[in-house]
Structures are given as C-alpha cells and as structure tokens.
Amino acid sequence: MASTMSSAAKRPSRLFRNLSAKIASVPMILTALVVFVGGTLWTVLYSFTNSRLLPRLKFVGLDQYERLWATPRWLVSIENLAIYGVLSLIFSLVIGFVLAALLDQKIRFEDTFRTIFLYPFALSFVVTGVVWQWLLNPDFGVQAVVRSLGWESFAFDPLYNSSIVIYGVLIAALWQGTGFVMCLMLAGLRGIDEDIWKAARVDGIPAWRTYLFIVLPMMRPVLITTLVIIAAGIVKVYDLVVAQTSGGPGIASEVPAKYVYDYMFFAQNLGQGFAASTMMLLSVAIIIVPWAYLEFGRRR
Amino acid sequence: MAMSQTLATDGPRGPKPRHTFSKRNIFIYGTLFVVAVYYLLPLYVMVVTSLKGMPEVRLGNIFSPPLEITFEPWVKAWATACTGLNCDGLSRGFWNSVRITVPSVILSIAIASVNGYALANWRFKGSELFFTILIIGAFIPYQVMLYPIVIILREIGLYGSLSGLVIVHSIFGMPILTLLFRNYFASLPEELFKAARVDGAGFWSIYLRIMLPMSVPIFVVAVILQITGIWNDFLFGVVYTRPETYPMTVQLNNIVNSVQGVKEYNVNMAATLLTGLVPLVVYFISGKLFVRGIAAGAVKG
Amino acid sequence: MSAAANPSVSIQDLTLSFGTVSVLQSLNLDIAEGEFIVLLGPSGCGKSTLLNCIAGLLDISDGRIFIKGKNVTWEEPKDRGIGMVFQSYALYPQMSVEKNLSFGLKVAGTPKEEIDKRIARAAEILQIEPLLQRKPAALSGGQRQRVAIGRALVRDVDVFLFDEPLSNLDAKLRSELRVEIKRLHQRLANTMIYVTHDQIEAMTLADRIAVMRGGVIQQLDAPQAIYNRPVNRFVAGFIGSPGMNFIDGRLEEVDGGWRFGTGDLIVPLSTYGFDKQPVAGPAVFGVRPEHIGLNSGSGWPFSAKAAVDVVEPMGSDTLVWLRLGAQSLSVRVPSERAPQTGSQVEIGFDPMRASLFGEDGSRL
Amino acid sequence: MSAAANPSVSIQDLTLSFGTVSVLQSLNLDIAEGEFIVLLGPSGCGKSTLLNCIAGLLDISDGRIFIKGKNVTWEEPKDRGIGMVFQSYALYPQMSVEKNLSFGLKVAGTPKEEIDKRIARAAEILQIEPLLQRKPAALSGGQRQRVAIGRALVRDVDVFLFDEPLSNLDAKLRSELRVEIKRLHQRLANTMIYVTHDQIEAMTLADRIAVMRGGVIQQLDAPQAIYNRPVNRFVAGFIGSPGMNFIDGRLEEVDGGWRFGTGDLIVPLSTYGFDKQPVAGPAVFGVRPEHIGLNSGSGWPFSAKAAVDVVEPMGSDTLVWLRLGAQSLSVRVPSERAPQTGSQVEIGFDPMRASLFGEDGSRL
Amino acid sequence: TDLEVTHWWTSGGEAAAVAELAKAFDATGNKWVDGAIAGSGGTARPIMISRITGGDPMGATQFNHGRQAEELVQAGLMRDLTDIATKGKWTEVVRPKGLLDSCTIDGKIYCVPVNIHSWQWLWLSNEAFAKAGVAVPKNWDEYVAAAPALEKAGIVPLAVGGQPWQTSGAFDVLLLAVGGTDAFLKVYKDKDGEFAGGAEIAKVFKAADDARKMSKGTNVQDWNQATNMVITGKAGGQIMGDWAQGEFQVAGKVAGKDYTCLPGLGMSNALATGGDAFYFPLLKDAEKAKAQEVLAETLLDPKTQVAFNLKKGSLPVRGDVDLNSANDCMKKGLDILAKGTVIPWTDQLLSQDTQKQKEDLFSEFFAKPDLTVEDAQKRFADIVSSAD
Numbered sequence A: 001m002a003s004t005m006s007s008a009a010k011r012p013s014r015l016f017r018n019l020s021a022k023i024a025s026v027p028m029i030l031t032a033l034v035v036f037v038g039g040t041l042w043t044v045l046y047s048f049t050n051s052r053l054l055p056r057l058k059f060v061g062l063d064q065y066e067r068l069w070a071t072p073r074w075l076v077s078i079e080n081l082a083i084y085g086v087l088s089l090i091f092s093l094v095i096g097f098v099l100a101a102l103l104d105q106k107i108r109f110e111d112t113f114r115t116i117f118l119y120p121f122a123l124s125f126v127v128t129g130v131v132w133q134w135l136l137n138p139d140f141g142v143q144a145v146v147r148s149l150g151w152e153s154f155a156f157d158p159l160y161n162s163s164i165v166i167y168g169v170l171i172a173a174l175w176q177g178t179g180f181v182m183c184l185m186l187a188g189l190r191g192i193d194e195d196i197w198k199a200a201r202v203d204g205i206p207a208w209r210t211y212l213f214i215v216l217p218m219m220r221p222v223l224i225t226t227l228v229i230i231a232a233g234i235v236k237v238y239d240l241v242v243a244q245t246s247g248g249p250g251i252a253s254e255v256p257a258k259y260v261y262d263y264m265f266f267a268q269n270l271g272q273g274f275a276a277s278t279m280m281l282l283s284v285a286i287i288i289v290p291w292a293y294l295e296f297g298r299r300r
Numbered sequence B: 001m002a003m004s005q006t007l008a009t010d011g012p013r014g015p016k017p018r019h020t021f022s023k024r025n026i027f028i029y030g031t032l033f034v035v036a037v038y039y040l041l042p043l044y045v046m047v048v049t050s051l052k053g054m055p056e057v058r059l060g061n062i063f064s065p066p067l068e069i070t071f072e073p074w075v076k077a078w079a080t081a082c083t084g085l086n087c088d089g090l091s092r093g094f095w096n097s098v099r100i101t102v103p104s105v106i107l108s109i110a111i112a113s114v115n116g117y118a119l120a121n122w123r124f125k126g127s128e129l130f131f132t133i134l135i136i137g138a139f140i141p142y143q144v145m146l147y148p149i150v151i152i153l154r155e156i157g158l159y160g161s162l163s164g165l166v167i168v169h170s171i172f173g174m175p176i177l178t179l180l181f182r183n184y185f186a187s188l189p190e191e192l193f194k195a196a197r198v199d200g201a202g203f204w205s206i207y208l209r210i211m212l213p214m215s216v217p218i219f220v221v222a223v224i225l226q227i228t229g230i231w232n233d234f235l236f237g238v239v240y241t242r243p244e245t246y247p248m249t250v251q252l253n254n255i256v257n258s259v260q261g262v263k264e265y266n267v268n269m270a271a272t273l274l275t276g277l278v279p280l281v282v283y284f285i286s287g288k289l290f291v292r293g294i295a296a297g298a299v300k301g
Numbered sequence C, D: 001m002s003a004a005a006n007p008s009v010s011i012q013d014l015t016l017s018f019g020t021v022s023v024l025q026s027l028n029l030d031i032a033e034g035e036f037i038v039l040l041g042p043s044g045c046g047k048s049t050l051l052n053c054i055a056g057l058l059d060i061s062d063g064r065i066f067i068k069g070k071n072v073t074w075e076e077p078k079d080r081g082i083g084m085v086f087q088s089y090a091l092y093p094q095m096s097v098e099k100n101l102s103f104g105l106k107v108a109g110t111p112k113e114e115i116d117k118r119i120a121r122a123a124e125i126l127q128i129e130p131l132l133q134r135k136p137a138a139l140s141g142g143q144r145q146r147v148a149i150g151r152a153l154v155r156d157v158d159v160f161l162f163d164e165p166l167s168n169l170d171a172k173l174r175s176e177l178r179v180e181i182k183r184l185h186q187r188l189a190n191t192m193i194y195v196t197h198d199q200i201e202a203m204t205l206a207d208r209i210a211v212m213r214g215g216v217i218q219q220l221d222a223p224q225a226i227y228n229r230p231v232n233r234f235v236a237g238f239i240g241s242p243g244m245n246f247i248d249g250r251l252e253e254v255d256g257g258w259r260f261g262t263g264d265l266i267v268p269l270s271t272y273g274f275d276k277q278p279v280a281g282p283a284v285f286g287v288r289p290e291h292i293g294l295n296s297g298s299g300w301p302f303s304a305k306a307a308v309d310v311v312e313p314m315g316s317d318t319l320v321w322l323r324l325g326a327q328s329l330s331v332r333v334p335s336e337r338a339p340q341t342g343s344q345v346e347i348g349f350d351p352m353r354a355s356l357f358g359e360d361g362s363r364l
Numbered sequence E: 001t002d003l004e005v006t007h008w009w010t011s012g013g014e015a016a017a018v019a020e021l022a023k024a025f026d027a028t029g030n031k032w033v034d035g036a037i038a039g040s041g042g043t044a045r046p047i048m049i050s051r052i053t054g055g056d057p058m059g060a061t062q063f064n065h066g067r068q069a070e071e072l073v074q075a076g077l078m079r080d081l082t083d084i085a086t087k088g089k090w091t092e093v094v095r096p097k098g099l100l101d102s103c104t105i106d107g108k109i110y111c112v113p114v115n116i117h118s119w120q121w122l123w124l125s126n127e128a129f130a131k132a133g134v135a136v137p138k139n140w141d142e143y144v145a146a147a148p149a150l151e152k153a154g155i156v157p158l159a160v161g162g163q164p165w166q167t168s169g170a171f172d173v174l175l176l177a178v179g180g181t182d183a184f185l186k187v188y189k190d191k192d193g194e195f196a197g198g199a200e201i202a203k204v205f206k207a208a209d210d211a212r213k214m215s216k217g218t219n220v221q222d223w224n225q226a227t228n229m230v231i232t233g234k235a236g237g238q239i240m241g242d243w244a245q246g247e248f249q250v251a252g253k254v255a256g257k258d259y260t261c262l263p264g265l266g267m268s269n270a271l272a273t274g275g276d277a278f279y280f281p282l283l284k285d286a287e288k289a290k291a292q293e294v295l296a297e298t299l300l301d302p303k304t305q306v307a308f309n310l311k312k313g314s315l316p317v318r319g320d321v322d323l324n325s326a327n328d329c330m331k332k333g334l335d336i337l338a339k340g341t342v343i344p345w346t347d348q349l350l351s352q353d354t355q356k357q358k359e360d361l362f363s364e365f366f367a368k369p370d371l372t373v374e375d376a377q378k379r380f381a382d383i384v385s386s387a388d
C-alpha cells in the first residue's frame, strides 16, 4: 500500500525553499557581505599598502603598523579609549541602574524624572559637545561661576588640563547616554517576576541587597543588550570629542576613531588610517566575536 | 472567640501610616532631584544663554537668567547666520534634514523589520551567520567604512544624491534595528505564525497582515531611535551630501565653527536648541511609548 | 464556628482595595494552631490578595491581622513569623540551592553553625541533600518546589503560606508533591494556609476549605461538608469534577410532601434533608454525577429513563452524558458498566445525596 | 495492526532532528479516515514536533507523509488539507473574530459569498454567531478556543490537528469543551489528531491513543486496551491517575505455577494472563489503585494486611496510602468506606487486572 | 551657469573676501554657488576629496596649493588648465614664479593660485603693551623679555589657539626666524633628520619652549579667537599668517596705531609663500566646463585680485596690480616680496602626512608642559627623517 503512495512529490531544491524570506533578506545579506565583510577586508588589505590620498595596491608589508605603534598620538588615543571605555561602561551601567532602581520605587512624578534623564539622548553628540564645552570653559563656565561666588581658588577646567580632559569628555558622554541605559534597565526591572520581590521581602532581605544580589544577576539579557549598545558607542566615539575638545589640549583627548579619520582624510595617508582602523577592528573582534558567536551564532 | 475579642480591642488597625518625609523618601527624592539638576543644567544654560544679548553673555554669569530677553539670537540662528556666503542660517538645513530623515527612517525601518521578521520566523541556512556579521558590524567605527562606501556608492552611481545618503543611513541603522525587531518578533508567540502559515498566508502577507499590526510598540522605539539618530547625524551628512542638501547638523557645525570675530554664544546656543528641537519634541511627546516599547520586548535577549 | 480558642492566625474585618477597586471586603477568618486551611476559588477571586495581606506584602485598607496572638498589622513580612511559597517558585536563579536557603538567614545575621544546622534539617526533611550545590536552573519542577518550601522551612516560621505551589507542575508530579506536603504538615504540625484553584488539592489537603468568590468567603468548612452540603449553588458547582448536574425547576408542596419538578420530570423530596423551611417557588436541583446510578434496578427513591448522548471513558470510570427530557445529565459509572452511545438506560438516585438551591442560590 | 486500508494520514519513517538532536526517529503511523487519534506523552516527547511535521511547519529530515493518499512531504501547509488549533489559540489579535475566520480564505482568494457561507456555517456549529464582530481580547478562554477551531473549520479541511487545545483552560471549562470537541467529531467525522498530555482528555476523546516517549510511539491502541494492557511499564505508569502502584520483586516458578514475590509478599499469578512466555527473574508488579479492594473480605486471589499511612479525600473517592511491608501502595476507595489514618486494613486484588513487567520494562 | 565652489573660508574676513570672488564671477553671467564648509581645511578637505573621488565633483574647490591635490591630479580627476593658462599668459603674470610651479605637475597646470599667504608674522597689541608698561617689541627676543611684564598685568603674552595647525605653524615660523633660511630649507626641503636633531635646531626648540610658556592661559580653539584676544588687548601678541590682518580690519583696527606687525618675527627677512589655489575637477557637463574656464579667468583678473586680497589680508599673485590701498602691514609684505627673498612654505615642501605628524607633535608640545624640549626635538628629527 505504501508503495502505491510512494510516487509523486520530489524534494524541492533547498535554495528555493522560503524563497521570499531569502529575497527579503537580500538587503541584509548584501550589507553584511558587501559592506561589513567586504569593506572590512578591503580596509585590511589596503592597510598593507602605502596608499596616500587614493587607495592603491602598493604593498609595504607591516610598515604602517610599525609606524602606528611608534606614534605617541596613537598610544595616547588607545589609552584614552581604554580609560573612557572602562569608565563610561562602569558609570553608565551603575548610574543607569541606580536611577532605574530609584524610579522603580513607585515614586510620584516618575514620568517627569524619566523624561528629564532621557532627553539628552535625543541630542546629538555635536550638541552635547558644544554645550559641555561651554559649561566647562574655565573663563565663563562652572569654574568662573563658582569663583565669582567667592571661592577664588576653585579650579575645575577639565577641558584645558591635559591630565583630566578625558574625564571632561566622560561627564558629557554620561550626561548624554545614561538616560537611555536607565530606560533599558527600567524595562528590565519591570520584567522581573513580582514573586521574587515578595520572596525577598518575606526572607527579610533589604531592598538594596535584593537589587544587587538577586535582581541584577537576573537581568542578564538586558545587561547584555545594554552592553552591546554602550560598547558599540564607545568604540565609535568621535563626534563628541571633535565637538568638545577637538582632541585637545594638545593630543590629550584623542581617540582612535579620530586618529583614523585624521590620517585618512586630513593627513591623506589612507594606509596609515586603514592600519589604525584594522587595529580597532582587531580589538573589537577580540572582544566581540566570541561573545556574538555565543550569543547569536550557536543558540537556536 | 473570647480570645479574639481581647485581640480586637488593641493594636494597630488599617493601613500602616506612611510619612511623607520618611528617611527613605528624602533619600530617593533628594537623589533624584540632585541628578535631575545635573541633567537639566545644560538645557537651562542653553535656553538662558540663547535669550541673552551678546554683551550680557560676555559679562554675566552663565546661570543667571537674562536681564533682558531677546529673541534675536533665535532669529539669527534660524534665518541669518552666515556660513561663508550663505546667510540663511539653519532654515535651509531644517528642510534638508526633513528630506533626509523621513525617507531614511522609513526605508531603514522597513528593511530592518523585514530582516528581523525573516530572522525570527523564517530562519534559513546561514541567516544567523549574516545576522552575527551584522551585529559585529555595529561595532565597526564609521570612519572605517567611510571610504569603502564612497566607492560602493560611486559604483552604483548614487554618490552625493539623497538616495545615496538614505541608503547609508539604512545600512548603518540595520544592525541595531534588526536586533530589536528580531528579538521582538521572536518574543511573539510562534503559534501565531504557524497558524497563519496553515491558513495559507505567505511571507509577505504574514508580515503585513499579522506581524505588522502587532508590532506597534517596537515600531515606536525604532522610529524614535532612527529619527534622533538620523536627525543628529553629522558625519554621513557632511560626507555624502552636497552643500545644497546639507542637513541641519552640518549647518549647525558651520554656524558654530564660523567664528566672525568673537563667538556668538547666544546664537550658537539658539542654533543648538533649534537643531535639537525635533528629536527633543519627539522624545517629550512619545517618551512614554518609548519606554513601554523597550519593555515590550526590545530588551529581551 | 469552629474558630479555635487560641487562633494561630486571626483576620478581622480585613478590607483591601486597589485604588477604587475593592478586592476584599470586611473579611474575617480565624485559623487554629496547626490547622491546614485551603483557600479555594476561581481565578481573580482574591485568594492571592488575601495571602499577601497575611504575609504583609500588601498594605491593607482596613482591619487587623493577628498571628500567634500578636497584632502584626503593621509589621514587616519578615517579622511576622511566616514563610511563603510561590507558584513560580521565585527561587533566586543565580544562587545555588544552599545559598537560596541560607540567604535570608545570613542577612538576618544568624550564626554560621545555626544556618548549617537548619539547612541540614530542611534538606533532610525535603530530601534535597544531593541538590544543595546546584543552581535552580538545573532542577526539575518538583525539586524547585521543594527548595522553595525549604526556604520557608529554614526560617522556622509559625505559619506557612502557599500560593498555588503546584500549579506549574504536571499532573503526575502534582499528585506526588501533594502527598509530600501532606506528610510535611503531619510532621511539622505548623499552621498552613494554602491557595489553590484545584479542587482535588483542596479536598485532599485541607482540614478546612475556605471557598472564595469575589473577595468573599462563601463557605468555610471541612472538605466532606463542602462536598456533601454546599451552602450555595456556586460552591456546589465549583466543587466536584465532573461538575454537579443542575436542573432548573420548581419546588412544590403536594399532599403535604415536597417535590421538585420540571416538565415531565418529578423528583419526590421525601428523603431530602432541608436546611431551612422550604417555600414553594423556582428552585435548582443539583445532583453529582457519581451519585446517579445506572441500570441498577430498584431501590432508588427516584428513577427515570434516559438516552445516552456521549460516552467518555476515563480509565476505571466512564462519564456518560445522558439526555433526560430536555435536560442534559452526566453520570459517572465504572467503565465495565458503561452503556453504548445511543442506547436507552434507566437512571436513579437518592435525593438525600442531592442539593436543592433556592432562587438566591443558597441551599434549601 | 489496525491500520486502515485507505489511511487518511500515513506517516512513513519520519525522522526529524534539530541540528544534532534527533527528536523523532523513523516514526510510522497510519490513521484511518474519520479516526480520532490522540498523541499522548510527557512534556518534550515530541508530540508537537510530530504534529508540526504533519502540518508542514517543520522541515523533516527524512521519511514521507501522505494525506488522503497524496504525498505531501514537500507541500506547503496550506496545500495539505489540514487545519490546526493551537494551545495558545493563536488568534490574530488585531482582527475581529470574523476576520480571523476569513483570513485564510481571503488569502486563498475564495469568493466573498462562499466565505460568508462558510463562516455562517462554522459560527452556527460552534455557536459563536454573537461574537463575530468582537476582537479576541474581548473573548473568554473557551470562546477563543472555539474561534480557533472555527478557523480550521471554515477551511473545509480533511484533517484537524489539535495541539493541546484545552490546556490553557481551567478544569471546568476543559471538561465542557472536551465534550464539545467529541460532539464536533461525531458531527463532522473528520480525521482528527489531537495532542495532549492530559490522560483524561486522551481516554475520553480518542479512538486510538498513541503514547509517546522520547520521540518513539510506545503503544498505539484503543484507550481501554492501553489502560488495561499497557505494553510496558512506562505506559502503565503514565496512564491512570493516581498512578499505578509498582512493586519490585522477582518472578518465580514454584510447583509449576508462577508467582511474584518480594520480602514477605507473595502474589500467586495463576489468574494472570501472560503476554509472553514467562522466565524466572527480576520483575515489577503493577496494580492500579482502583483495582485494589479494601476490607472487602473474601474472594480475592491475593489479600494481605496493611497499615494506613495517609488518607486523601477527593470528593466521592478517597485515596488511601498504605504501607505493605516495605512497599507503599495507594488505593482508591469510595469516600464512605475510607479508613482512618493509622488503622490496619485488609487489602486484596485479582492479579488478572494487574500487569507484570520484565526487566526491560515490557509487559510479561 | 551655476557653479558650485567649495572652500573653508568662513571667518569674518575670509567670508568678506570670498564675497568679492563671487561678485566678480556672478558679474560674468554665471552663478557662484557657495559651498563653504566651516572648521578649517581639516574638516573640509576630506569632504572635498570624497566628493571628487566619489564621482560627484563640485565645480571648483579650494586647496592650499602645494601637494594636497597631487594625487587627485595623478588619478586624472582634475582638469588640466594649461590651455587657459597659456591664453592668459599666467606664466608671465603670476609672481613669484614658485606659485605656479606648485600648480604644475608633469608640465601641466592644474590650479589657479589666488593669493599669497605668508605665515611669518607676529601681531602685537599696542594697547596690551601700553597697559603692561613696556614698549612694543621689535623682535622675538624683546617680546620674550617683555612677557613677564605682560603676565603681571594679567595679559596672556602670546595667544596660541588650540587647533593643531596653529602650533605647528608657529613652530615653523620660529624655525625660519630663529634658525634662518638655510636651516629651514635644510630641514624641510632636504629633510635632513640629523640636522633637525642637532644643536642649531635646539635653539629653535628653546624659542618654542618660550612660546609655549608665554601661551599659557589661552583657552581658545580657533585662530581668529586668538587674534581676537590680541585685538581686544587680552593677549600681547600672536604668531599668525597674514590672514589675521583681515580680522584686524574687520574689527576696524589700524595698523601701526592699534596693532603692530612684525614680518619674520622681526628677525628674518625672508618670507615664505604659501597660499590658496582653486582646482577644477574634471566635469562631464560641457556648460559647466565652460563656466569653469570663466571662473579660472575671473580669479586671476587684476581687479578681482585686488578686491579679494585686500579683504583677505593676503598678497595678490600678480605683480602687475595696483595696491595703493594696501595698509602698513601689507606694504611691508610687498616690500619683502619685491626684494625676492621668498622661499617655499611647508605646504609645498611636505606631504600632508608629514604635516599632520608635525601638527600632532607640536600641539602636544604646546599643551603639555612636561614634554621636554629634548624629547620633542628627537621626535621632530624622526619625523623629518621619515618625511616625504
């Protein structure tokens, strides 16, 4: 009987199954392959050349990299990015979480506070940079105001002090970004099972401990999303520095993205810029790829 | 019974009294208030400064309210501030920004939502790989891609045109938006999707008629993110357009950086505020939806 | 009525509203030391709310709550001497089982040896010794439930509160754990308040069941009393599965004897024990499927002919759906005596085991 | 064995893996026209997976699927002549009930009048006419379930697939809808494949039950056959609530007669019907709680004394947990005959109704 | 015909000067579409280059003449202007000759120089020195000596803006002034790294160190803000190119009375000539190409040259124009130019890459007091030896 049925219907080609889905994914595939993979490979390839204003395939081996790592500005940029990255990651997570936890206390005017914390996120880095440059200007910003109030020796001029300028940038960045982190955290907090809170109260665990030891570890997915978003922003930090300090004073607040940009376009040394961007990609890859693989590649 | 009567006569009854000025409340509201001041200060300074005349700006305290309110800086920023020979302020940039933002937002969200939908519901061989590449792409500094994209756009003949910029925005908006949409669609019950398939609906009709109507919250989030992102973009705006299509941020940069003698901080602040106005308004109006949308699945990892 | 002389938990005039929605109204409940009380009722009737009020997790609007004779109305949950077990277990997912058990004690500053002792005891009682080092994610549903109970156990509380602790588990596990909880109660002899909407759980576990509806306790009684003499139609219909058969009709006095009738169907009520003085008028007659006999011949005060509509074998028993005039009746019979669909059968029952409800739904 | 000559659904060597995890292995199943098949099994055993394969919602790894004699292995779900009803209803939340029903037809391009006609018919069958303009959010659980069935109904399909359609509903509604589905089947006479892990549903609804475990069909048989003659210990333990009592021991031949023994306990097996030639060795003896008599005196081929451990009243019946030597036994008795905790009772049963399992778990 | 012209002249004086060009071009019946990009060449150049390489070229664009556009020309993206040049006899009119050489690649002319800028100027505020009670210095050394007095009076002795090119430029000026022409050429033309690390250049670094000390307290970024400090007397002086002149003019200051200019810092008599030039990308549109020709001619038109350079504060590229209206400072410059002691500036001598490295070094040097003179010189020598 089975044999009478076994005719008909051949297995259709794999390629044409879900054809619409594949067609619809063409933009994504193209972006992934052509722009991200293609662009990256292209960049890496040309980082081994001595391309100046225009890309050309004249290979010079690792020369660009040797020069890169001998350049003080690059080293300063890396150091800045490390300081800025670590601190902004820590502070935006901590501040964002604390604010979210405070807002989660069934307080009045929650909407108002949330909007206040969130609005800077609506502004561009250019705007943020301009405003904070103005606020931190020692001649008429916070320092001047405090001095005019009688505290003559007060000194707060991060933008004009090489050793702390990166913190000046950090202040502005946190102002701009923590609201969004708070929002994500708040969403995460609201997603925690109500019973956990009750259980903790019955157990007599103080609220701060509950947040720290119970709730926070439960927010892993949110933390990861947040981390991706913050980290992606950190690596790319550029506009803010340009608008706020232009990398100054001197080269004290330079960042890698700016190095790349300056050397590619300003110094008209594409090879050097490509080498620097390859280094950035490499460090991103070392951190991100294993994680992305675990997070998105294998699961499901 | 007797016992419960003796119980009933004494002790607290009803809700536990709450003190408005409990230590806890003072701590919470105190902290929130202080932080709120930190967040509001820059806005306050911007507004105040933009309403002062230049002499007052130079002499006065940046925090002091204007003695004499003038809207001249706003007018100047909007209509007459000069960059080179063009003295029409931000006004031109505003419409350019609108022309850039609207199609970019629509296209980028359209592409990303379809991507997210395909990734969540129509997984095919390699789809996760492309997605992983996409996510890693989110970390690539834009500067790295600047040059390859110039080449790509040149090859397809869209360099310098508005459509070129729209494509660029769609490309760079794709990773994070696709992530949002994928997570959201994956959080919708899979059975809904299966039911629609059994009903005979195909890829597009499921997307348009089942999924879209259900994904308003995430669309709100995406729209808000994209409007602010694209409106605020400077780098692509300046690299991939030409002067007559410069967006507002580029004009802002031009005004702020075109110093004619002394910096006109009041005009700069007014220009800054004007530039930020659209995203600010979007946030103030739909901030609530934004938070709700994020809670509704945007953050489910 | 059966309020203990020295109640372990006593709730007086408890009122609770969420904003304008009043969920509990002037609720009174006395629970004796060592008693196992089950709160039973449909979804949304306020069972969890009541439990949360007792635990101190909700701010009540009015009334008082006493635990062990102490007014705890304004106490923090941890100071009430209660332990609570939740439907979703609410285990702290990143801590090992041992940490889950010890966290509350540590925070309270209990000395290390004391903690270890209590954990050892709880683990022994619940037989979770081998699991102590595991994370909750690595436990099965039943094991998680046990750990959740353990968390209450280590705190040495007077009163255990359970909020649907088994409803996330599959049927088999549910019935196993049910027995375990019962044994636990026998061993610990604590007061236990147990919320469920599963009537089997309620019937098997409870010393007394409080059947709730819309924030009001409808009946507070021993399981058999509730099963046999439900105070109103709601309780009657809610308890028993498959549910009681209800027949709308009229109560009439004929020749000094009362009878119930609708259409052709006349049920003499001579054997029925009235709760109150009957009055002629509309009434509902209720009889449980397991109290109807099929083809068992004589001896029933009431018997009639009916057609078999649907037959549902359920293993040892079979549920038979009959058509009796215009009424649909379900009857539970041993499977070996199940009739064929479409056949005619003779049914009968004793009104003594039935219930009659007046127009207002209360038992007559 | 009872495969129909002209099967409505025929599954041949179906294999399905998710990546390296193989969920179904070479599964074969023939379902006759108009048959009501229930797939029963514990969570994760592959029931939904099998259903999804039949529906075409999963790409199978190997094998073939025929519906109405047509090889549909590579067909789109809509072309298979199937309708599917999901546990979560899966109604399109933004569409009215009517739109929900008509969506599939509209997509297929059915003419307007035809759509209206079919909706009217389905609405009438399911008695949801008054609900047609409502959104799903404004429906109760039972109503939603009916609409979900309606969605399959309007498409005039040959085979209905149900994936735990009732498990989101409360007990009362569940038993009502169960009967409705049974009636629907009687009326439509379609082939129905119904997934559940609720054995009552399985027993009451099925013409045949396929008990699954780990992707393999353990037994495919009529409900009573599965209940009375489970092919292995898994099926025996899975079917029946409360579950079958299992006693570990040895099968021995003494004086030409077979008997089962452990410790003091000796059960003569003269009345037991062996499925295969018995061999002496370790074995498990299984007897259902409802097949054990309590204090019923004489007549049992086997009887013994036992102590009452826990008593669980469940309404009309009571579950009694006994201690018989080292073994724990549960017995279901009518509530009026329930013993007291701690008392001694006499139990007895007929091995004819029991099952004996060999070392490999299969029935002897 | 509309012709888009991109440039980065956005300060007050610059904008006024561009307006003159636009006026002259519009007068020919075409239309100057202004494509100003604010924020100095660093911001603007990448955009210009991307557009040219991206296939969306503008009609004309400003570059510093020199090596900035070299590769664009080599890639065949720029228009060959040799024909127009021959017609307009540019080789004869443009002066000094070096200017046109910078526009010439492989014997073909690719750009139109529009002005001559020289970097070697020290601008001093008479008012500031009056306030400090010291005479307005006549050369760098006097200036350094006067610094303490200025500081005492609350005046920043030397205004140096934060943009990197300003510090780097100031150093080059010092190199030419303190080290002399030979040293300058030896370093930048011959790229003699050993020499750059030697004792002679150490002197220059000593001067740079003085400058860095004197510049402490300049909290501005843009060059014209720094100039503005000089104009308002907040700073004593500024080392800046002749374009600063335009700012003084816009502010209504009079050379000699309100401010003093010292070419070559009062120590060197050579003037290096850099300057701006317009390049014309190759366009497909024939009409636009025509307009390009018109623009090229207009740019070198004597009248335009005068009007433009007066506003810009730079010197015209033609020797045959009448500059009676030129002010005190400009005349000083013209004199030197007339004597012919001109040398090429770093724009012509060094690649942008080297320039950028130099900028990085000096902007760090000026901002970071703890970067020692010796270290800085060593790094400078490295850059010079690897320069191209």
Ligand SMILES: Nc1ncnc2c1ncn2[C@@H]1O[C@H](COP(=O)(O)OP(=O)(O)OP(=O)(O)O)[C@@H](O)[C@H]1O
Pocket (backbone or CB within 6 Å): C018, C021, C023, C041, C042, C043, C044, C045, C046, C047, C048, C049, C050, C197
């Ligand atoms: N935080 C709240 N705000 C407003 N109403 C609430 C809140 N919590 C519960 N309710 C309402 O109070 C009523 C009782 O809820 P409760 O959770 O006590 O029901 P329940 O008997 O436990 O039901 P279930 O069996 O579904 O758990 C419901 O109608 C519910 O809608």
Ligand SMILES: Nc1ncnc2c1ncn2[C@@H]1O[C@H](COP(=O)(O)OP(=O)(O)OP(=O)(O)O)[C@@H](O)[C@H]1O
Pocket (backbone or CB within 6 Å): A300, D018, D021, D023, D041, D042, D043, D044, D045, D046, D047, D048, D049, D050, D197
């Ligand atoms: N998409 C998937 N990827 C990998 N494994 C899966 C996937 N879907 C199901 N499985 C696995 O296949 C097995 C069978 O799943 P299935 O959903 O068929 O079980 P089920 O019998 O329907 O259980 P339940 O009663 O809980 O619905 C499970 O072990 C499950 O973990």
Ligand SMILES: [Mg+2]
Pocket (backbone or CB within 6 Å): C047, C048, C049, C163
């Ligand atoms: Mg509840």
Ligand SMILES: [Mg+2]
Pocket (backbone or CB within 6 Å): D047, D048, D049, D163
């Ligand atoms: Mg399933």
